[in-house]
Amino acid sequence: MITAGIDCGAKTVKVVVIKDGQVVGKSLVPAGIDAKGAAEKAFDEALAQAGLSRKDVAKVVSTGTGRKEPTFRDEEVTEVTADARGAVFLFPQARTVIDVGAEEGRAIRVDAAGKVVDFAVNEKCAAGAGAFVEAMARALEVDLEEMGKLSLQAKQAVPMNAQCAVFAESELVSLVHAKTPKPDMARAIHDAIADRIVSMVRRVGAEPEVVLIGGVAKNVGFVDSLSRDLETEVKLPDDPEMVGALGAALIAAE
Amino acid sequence: MAKYKTEPLKLWNKAKEIRLQYYKNYAEAHEKGGLRWVGGAWTFDAVPAGLGDDVYSLTSEPYGASIAYDKKFALECQEAIEKVGYARDLCAYMRNYWGSVLLDKYAFGGPFPKPDFIWQDHICCSHAKWYQTVSELEGGIPMYCVDVSVGPYPPFGEMTPEKIDYVAGQLLDGIEWLEKVTGRTFDDEKFIEACWNDFRSTHTWAKICQLNENIPAPLDEKSMYSLYVLATLQKSWKVVADFYDELYEEVKERVERGIAAVANEQCRVMTDTQPPWAFLKIFRYMEQYGCVSVGSLYTWGLEGMWVYDEKEGRLYPRPMPDHKPRDREEACRMLADWHLQKPEYQHFYSPEYKSKMMIAIAKQAKLNGVILHYNRGCEGLSLGIAENRLAIQKAGFPVMTFEGNMGDEREFDEERTKQRIDAFMETLGVKRVEN
Numbered sequence: 001m002i003t004a005g006i007d008c009g010a011k012t013v014k015v016v017v018i019k020d021g022q023v024v025g026k027s028l029v030p031a032g033i034d035a036k037g038a039a040e041k042a043f044d045e046a047l048a049q050a051g052l053s054r055k056d057v058a059k060v061v062s063t064g065t066g067r068k069e070p071t072f073r074d075e076e077v078t079e080v081t082a083d084a085r086g087a088v089f090l091f092p093q094a095r096t097v098i099d100v101g102a103e104e105g106r107a108i109r110v111d112a113a114g115k116v117v118d119f120a121v122n123e124k125c126a127a128g129a130g131a132f133v134e135a136m137a138r139a140l141e142v143d144l145e146e147m148g149k150l151s152l153q154a155k156q157a158v159p160m161n162a163q164c165a166v167f168a169e170s171e172l173v174s175l176v177h178a179k180t181p182k183p184d185m186a187r188a189i190h191d192a193i194a195d196r197i198v199s200m201v202r203r204v205g206a207e208p209e210v211v212l213i214g215g216v217a218k219n220v221g222f223v224d225s226l227s228r229d230l231e232t233e234v235k236l237p238d239d240p241e242m243v244g245a246l247g248a249a250l251i252a253a254e
Numbered sequence: 255m256a257k258y259k260t261e262p263l264k265l266w267n268k269a270k271e272i273r274l275q276y277y278k279n280y281a282e283a284h285e286k287g288g289l290r291w292v293g294g295a296w297t298f299d300a301v302p303a304g305l306g307d308d309v310y311s312l313t314s315e316p317y318g319a320s321i322a323y324d325k326k327f328a329l330e331c332q333e334a335i336e337k338v339g340y341a342r343d344l345c346a347y348m349r350n351y352w353g354s355v356l357l358d359k360y361a362f363g364g365p366f367p368k369p370d371f372i373w374q375d376h377i378c379c380s381h382a383k384w385y386q387t388v389s390e391l392e393g394g395i396p397m398y399c400v401d402v403s404v405g406p407y408p409p410f411g412e413m414t415p416e417k418i419d420y421v422a423g424q425l426l427d428g429i430e431w432l433e434k435v436t437g438r439t440f441d442d443e444k445f446i447e448a449c450w451n452d453f454r455s456t457h458t459w460a461k462i463c464q465l466n467e468n469i470p471a472p473l474d475e476k477s478m479y480s481l482y483v484l485a486t487l488q489k490s491w492k493v494v495a496d497f498y499d500e501l502y503e504e505v506k507e508r509v510e511r512g513i514a515a516v517a518n519e520q521c522r523v524m525t526d527t528q529p530p531w532a533f534l535k536i537f538r539y540m541e542q543y544g545c546v547s548v549g550s551l552y553t554w555g556l557e558g559m560w561v562y563d564e565k566e567g568r569l570y571p572r573p574m575p576d577h578k579p580r581d582r583e584e585a586c587r588m589l590a591d592w593h594l595q596k597p598e599y600q601h602f603y604s605p606e607y608k609s610k611m612m613i614a615i616a617k618q619a620k621l622n623g624v625i626l627h628y629n630r631g632c633e634g635l636s637l638g639i640a641e642n643r644l645a646i647q648k649a650g651f652p653v654m655t656f657e658g659n660m661g662d663e664r665e666f667d668e669e670r671t672k673q674r675i676d677a678f679m680e681t682l683g684v685k686r687v688e689n
């Protein structure tokens with residue numbers, strides 16, 4: 001059976017096509033302002049990679065903020081359900097799933113059967129999401145990948161309140177004026193976002209194994225801060241931003 | 255085909271008429287030679303009733319909520335009050351109310367009707383301050399405020415005769431104060447009758463809420479807001495007490511005939527605290543999942559009077575007093591004792607008490623889950639909600655939270671709240687029954 005999952009996020013659209021439980025095609029395209037068009041493009045790209053056409057796909061399940069956008073969807077599920085399904089498929093022992101995307105961070109606790117027991121989502125503030133990290137990278141004048149690596153070279157922890165992205169930026173300016181080494185500032189940023197995320201994770205209860213998904217999972221500096229804050233190892237999938245789409249494809253196959 | 259039969263409440267229009275009549279009575283009081291007073295929904299409104307039948311009130315919280323429902327006017331009020339320097343994180347009802355006074359615009363038309371006196375009680379940090387500012391904005395209205403901070407009611411604490419007398423004594427002093435500021439003679443018989451109406455209203459509303467333990471629920475919380483509000487306006491008004499008697503009979507009959515509030519009821523939840531009034535449509539959104547909110551400690555226990563049985567972990571409507579008060583002193587003591595048991599008073603002393611009562615409702619009403627509003631607009635009733643969440647979860651009920659504000663729409667995100675509801679319904683295994 002061939003099914004597809006499409007995750008229409010705030011910044012990117014991800015598609016995973018599976019055949020009998022195996023990934024046969026995937027794609028990631030920028031969401032832009034034409035969400036419907038982006039969904040079409042991402043779907044076609046994933047199908048082309050798999051050497052399939054739309055008629056070969058038995059069912060499409062959409063998820064993500066823009067999950068109502070794809071006109072070709074058969075069903076839709078929320079990110080919470082899709083994330084949990086995808087993460088538990090990749091890590092059967094997973095009990096806590098943390099998803100940090102561009103605009104939203106969420107923590108999900110699942111039971112042994114993979115059923116969602118509780119979840120928490122960040123409120124109206126980007127200080128616990130990827131957009132915040134990007135803003136801080138711009139302020140530090142480094143690219144995202146470099147900021148992650150810099151963070152690992154930090155010699156000391158510098159406190160940063162980061163109640164919101166705007167104030168965090170002014171704090172960063174103060175750190176620059178105080179001649180704080182760049183690696184320490186990079187770590188301060190990652191520690192701040194990790195604090196926000198961990199407080200949300202503790203709300204639902206952090207039980208191992210902990211799996212981190214979403215685009216921000218590619219940031220080694222953030223992963224380091226998060227692991228330290230949680231005092232536990234954080235499992236990372238190969239394609240962290242594709243897990244929601246994978247979960248949706250798996251749900252479509254059920 | 256729908257799972258259950260449903261039909262509108264026969265008394266729906268009557269409830270709306272009573273509410274509008276109340277606001278009209280207040281506005282037109284002076285034209286009829288009467289008096290106007292303002293105070294909170296929690297205040298002992300039976301006491302000013304002793305001044306005569308032509309004395310009309312305007313209670314502040316429902317008035318603030320009425321403004322909130324009108325997004326455009328609410329924003330106008332909020333901006334007006336912020337412009338003179340009041341902070342945005344203050345009580346949202348209070349800001350709406352102050353804005354209305356400052357703009358001199360009454361939500362029901364015309365200029366804001368200036369009160370003759372203020373009769374308030376102090377339940378949270380905003381309540382006395384609220385009217386201190388109103389008094390100042392209106393050029394110095396005489397104000398009397400009753401302190402009710404005597405500790406929790408049994409079984410959560412001890413209620414001694416001295417504690418009752420502390421509150422009752424203030425009411426007795428207040429009667430003398432009322433005579434002095436209005437120049438009127440206090441009528442004990444009218445006061446005693448108003449006390450009795452108060453007991454009737456708050457006892458019967460609890461009995462009505464108790465009927466919602468039935469499956470299917472005869473009432474949904476969105477509708478309950480339009481019904482419980484009458485007690486927040488003037489629980490001591492005979493019209494309100496009589497209305498609740500009629501309503502009880504109608505809701506009981508709905509239960510007997512299996513009439514549901516939500517025709518496809520398949521999921522039962524409760525909420526907490528005031529909702530975001532400008533977005534009551536989220537309740538209709540929940541109904542797409544066949545999800546009915548049967549109420550909350552807020553709708554059941556802000557005006558409903560209940561007894562919490564610690565041993566059984568159950569809530570029962572508090573029985574009516576076995577006799578009418580015989581004199582002014584006894585009326586004040588009975589009124590104080592009655593209202594100090596109000597469920598919504600208890601959590602000011604510990605979130606643990608509130609959790610116990612919420613869990614009792616969750617069990618009695620056979621709920622599938624609980625939806626909690628982190629209401630940034632009410633410091634008092636939001637106190638300890640995060641603690642309540644943990645306790646309710648520990649008792650085995652899934653909980654969803656959402657952030658918002660009862661009176662300031664700028665702090666509520668409708669789409670994200672809907673997305674949370676979607677996710678919560680999925681985790682409960684509830685499928686959408688309508689689009």
